[in-house]
Amino acid sequence: MSALLTNFKKQLPKKRDSLKKFLKKFDKQFVPNVQKMIDEADKQAWAETDCLECANCCKVMTPTFTKADRVRISAHLNMTEQEFYDKWLMTDKDNGDKVNRIQPCQFLDLKSNKCSIYEIRPLDCATFPHFKRKPFAGYNHIHDQNIEYCPATFKFISLMQEKIEKDYKW
Secondary structure, eight states, X not given: OOHHHHHHHHHHHHHHHHHHHHHHHHHHOOOTTHHHXXXXXXXXXXXXXXXXXXXXXXXXOOXXXXXHHHHHHHHHTTXXXXXXHHHHEEEOTTTOOEEESSSSOTTEETTXXXXXXGGGOOHHHHHTTOTTOSSGXXXXXXXXXXXXXXXXHHHHHXXXXXXXXXXXXX
């Protein structure tokens, strides 16, 4: 396990509840100039996080494969969309999403932590961990989930909490 992931797993239990409470408060509060804080926290979180050192998202989570993703990836692999689905995907019983059958992701090279279909990867992977989606608070439920798995999300939300709680009374 990488040092990044080891450190993240040590810090997570200590800060998990605080970060989750922060996100719940943030759902109900308007914070002026939040986009500037998001941009700063995003830049700092990525300066401290190397995805190729971690790849935990690819190891323990699954993206949602949109119809466009399935068409694009199956064509790249010279398969029909149905063959691609039958080989690697399933339908999530809770929400009907098309997701991986297995973890780690079948497209992750475990030695290098690189994606073998990076250029055509699912949109969910390309936009993960969704820091810059607008409106930011509309994705707090996603950030709440990703705190558990992604050191970059953990760092990003920690920075947002520090910045906001320093300047604003809840």
